[in-house]
Amino acid sequence: MTRKGYRQCSKCGRNRSEKFFQGERGRICASCKRGKTRIYNRTSHLLETYGLTDEDYQALFTAQGGACAICKGRRTYNLQVDHCHKSEAIRGLLCKACNKGILRSARDNPATLRSAASYLETYPADQVLGRRYTPNGPK
Structure with a gap:
């Protein structure tokens, strides 16, 4: 009652x-x-924008292990559908940080991303100055 x-x-x-x-x-x-x-709204957005049904999204999500295709991080929000802006091919599901940050700033250029990976693996400053640290020291 x-x-x-x-x-x-x-x-x-x-x-x-x-x-x-x-x-x-x-x-x-x-x-x-x-x-x-x-x-x-989400279902109609996926279908109208990317031609994906909810089942397609779930299949892609499951195939990626429920994680971002780049950073492998799991998120509490729905991952974003990433697509090539030239060919319109769907590439996979990405978190907001990877889709909006990494790929957008690299302008979807694989050479730029390879260069960024090389930069993170071998510091150019080491060749010129030797290994140096900020005043806070190494961590």
């Missing part, structure tokens, strides 16, 4: 204030409706 001015949501089962329901006969609370809309 629910209190006066409250209703039970038919989806989540919670007793919510009537202000959470649309109209006098609304049966699903606003929170549940918003969640349903969010899923629909």
Whole structure:
């Protein structure tokens, strides 16, 4: 039995204030409706933008072990679909940092990314100055 001015949501089962329901006969609370809309919006975005169904996304996600294809990090948010802007080919799923940071700043140029990897593996300053550290010292 629910209190006066409250209703039970038919989806989540919670007793919510009537202000959470649309109209006098609304049966699903606003929170549940918003969640349903969010899923629909994501699904339609994947299909319209990349031609991927939810099943395609899940297959790619599973094949990548549920992690970003570059940094292998697991995220609490949905990974972004990465695609080539020249050929429009879908490459894989990336976290925001890799998709927006690494690839965008490298302008999708493999040579730039190889150069960055080489830079991180062998420091050019070592050849000129020898190994030096900041005043805070090595860590």
